[in-house]
Amino acid sequence: MRFLFLALLSCQLMMAQNNYPKDYFASPLEIPLQLSANFGELRTNHFHAGFDIRTQQRTGLKVLSAADGYVSRIKIGTYGGGKTLYITHPNGYTTVYCHLSSGVGEIENYIKKAQYQQQAYEVELFLKPNELPVQKGQIIALSGNTGGSGGPHLHFEIRDSKTEKIINPMLFGFDQSFKDTQKPILSTLYVYPINENTTVNQSRRPLVLNVKLQSDGSYLADHVASNGKIGFGITVRDKDNVSPFKYGVYKVASFFNGNCNYEYTFDTYSFDEMRYINALMDYEKYKTTGQKVQQLFMRKKFPLSIIKTDENNGILTIVPNLASTYRIEVSDFYGNTTTIHIPIQYDSLPAIVPEEKTAAKYPINSDKDSMFEKENVTVFFPKGTFYNDFNLNFDVIDNKAIIHDETVPVHSYYIITMTDKNFGAGNRDKVFIGGVDGKRIDFNSTTLQNDVFTAKVRNLGQFQLAIDTIAPTVKITKSIEGKDIKNQKNIEFIINDNLSGIKSYNGYLNGKWILFEYEYKNRKITHNLDDGMVATGANDLKLIVTDNVGNSTTFETQFLKN
Known part of the structure; x- marks a missing residue:
């Protein structure tokens, strides 16, 4: 009866899964599949776009075409996916194979010919259907460790050929290649006061809530006492039965008094949405502690298609004379589910722990353009540069621009200009606006007009003019x-x-x-x-x-x- 009750309360906002072909694509490797990372896993500035398939800590394994088709694109790069092949299939999907050590046969010959013609290692090639056709199971490449790979593996993706949206390979029957009977693992549960007038357990700062394992396998959290708008966040990972690694979870849903108020499912999304991971996570917590807290609310709504919310964007309003319940369900692709119950009641007691003070005094409205100027430095933030409103710390000390700090995420590029006449005319082409990270200075592409140096950057922090006159x-x-x-x-x-x-x-x-x-x-x-x-x-x-x-x-x- 209890199971039926929970089933009836299942989230009505869940996205319906399309009917993807379950037996069309074969494994891209000849060895038993084990993952080191799954689809949707939280990464720096992006969600993981496919499977990272283990290659037994070796390079040079045969990589096979997952189905009939043709090599439609080849991208050879120093960073990112390194050496990458794209195969377009007649069923409307494209498979992607990254971090390769080389192509094989005609494919490798095609790559080398293009590199010598363009006199460049990094090339991007778009091919016609009749140029490099392949068959299912054909050896197309050898596995490697090129590009941004942290160790030998094959990154494998499936995309919609028309929209280029990336799709969870599990939806194509790859779930049959693994065994998973383990529930997702809850590490931490947070509660957040959303505005300055809200207290949670007499605190105006985010709190960690203790949880206890119950006899039915669910978790019961400490009581929450609040008097305003609050939200919750979790750190959670998943495991399967065949790999030592921990993965991202497939689905998270939350329920307030039995009604689904926030949910996301890692089925499919576009590359344009990737950077919204910085709004989904508690970015400040990530930058200061490395902890990836997934927030189950939006302070300001952002267009990440995997998220479905109620009209309050997952934020709860706690009112007098009403005891409330909040439930979080975290699931993997196989339906293994971890449930957390959180009792909530109204409490008007004053805060003991005050809101954290900041010296920042320049208000940012993320929906409007903002520009600030001091001494020889000007910064211009177009609307949409940030996800949320906040007060910016901006200063210039000893010719170094302090533009807040890295704990606030930046969605799109903004502009820094610095005026300086101290560099001699013979060296001005060697000067750039550098990002200062301790003793390290990071290069930003910089233009010069008259005495004004200009750079577009995508992070906050400290910046100064730097000169490089030393050859490699x-x-x-x-x-x-x-x-x-x-x-x-x-x-x-x-x-x-x-x-x-x-x-x-x-x-x-x-x-x-x-x-x-x-x-x-x-x-x-x-x-x-x-x-x-x-x-x-x-x-x-x-x-x-x-x-x-x-x-x-x-x-x-x-x-x-x-």
């Missing part, structure tokens, strides 16, 4: 000067720049451009001698490395191949 360093890992390299497979260099960062690197063998692949994680560039560019006998190699403000280093050597 270039070091060959194994000297080849005057040597016969007939038994060598690669030529490798370590390249580094101490301030503005590497912008370009170009190698020339006997006067002809050659391909170097860049792995930023170890600052290494590699030329594969199998490219066939080396001549028999004597060879002259030149490498030119340039940083983001134009400082350049040239390395030259000679070697033999007999």
Whole structure:
């Protein structure tokens, strides 16, 4: 009877799942599937867009096309997905394969040909259906660790070919490849006073609530006593039966007095929505503690399509003479559910813990443009730069602009301008607006007009004008000067720049451009001698490395191949 009662109270706001084909796509690897990350997992500035499939801590595993189709796009990059293949299928979907070490056969030949034609390692290619057709189960690539990968694995996605929305692979039958009988794991439960007049358990700051495990497997939280508008947040992870990793959860729903008031389900979303993760999370908590608290309310409504709310956007109003109940249900894709019950009552007792004070005095209305100026610095925030209203801390001390701090998320770019006449005319092209992070200065692309330096940035913090007059360093890992390299497979260099960062690197063998692949994680560039560019006998190699403000280093050597 209790189960039926809970079922009747199930959230009416849940998105209906489409009828995705369940047996169309095959596994992209020949080994049993284990995940290190699932769809929708919370990441820095984005939700995870697919599966991270473990490759037994190795690179070079065969990557298979999940279905018949054609290679429609190839993107080779230093960051992000690294080496990535896109295969479009006749059923209206596209599969994506990232962090590859290389393509295979005709695909790899196509990539190399384009790189030499464009004289660039980083290329993006869009193909016609008849150029590189593939069959289901065909080997298309070898797994790797390229781009932003933190270790060897295959990132695998399924997208709608027309809208490019990414879709949870579990909806296509991949749930049959795993076993999961474990409920999501609740780590922390928070309650938030929403405005300055609200107290929660006599506090005007967010509080952690203790929870106790009940005999039926649910959790009961400490009593909440409040006198205004409040919201809740959770930190929660999930596990399955086959992998040691913890994942993001599939669905969260909350109920106030039996009515669903907030819910999100990780079925599908667009890349344009990714950055709204910074509004979904308690961003300040994340930046100060690393904790990813998922807030079950919106202070201001933001357009993240996975979220469905009531008219109050998940915020609860606690009124006198009414005891209330709040329930949170957290589920994985298999329906394993963790339930938290929170009793709530009205309480007019004054706050013992006051609201945290701030020195910030510049009001920001996120729905309007804002501009502030002090000394030689001007900042302009277009409307929509921020998710919520707040008071900005803005100051200029010793020619360093203090623009609040990193605890407030920025959704879109804003503009910083700095006026300065101190840099000599010969060095002004080496000057940029740098983000200050301790002793480190991060490069921002900067323009100069008259005496005004301008940069578009997407984070708050400290900024100053910096000058970079030091060229990059270039070091060959194994000297080849005057040597016969007939038994060598690669030529490798370590390249580094101490301030503005590497912008370009170009190698020339006997006067002809050659391909170097860049792995930023170890600052290494590699030329594969199998490219066939080396001549028999004597060879002259030149490498030119340039940083983001134009400082350049040239390395030259000679070697033999007999």
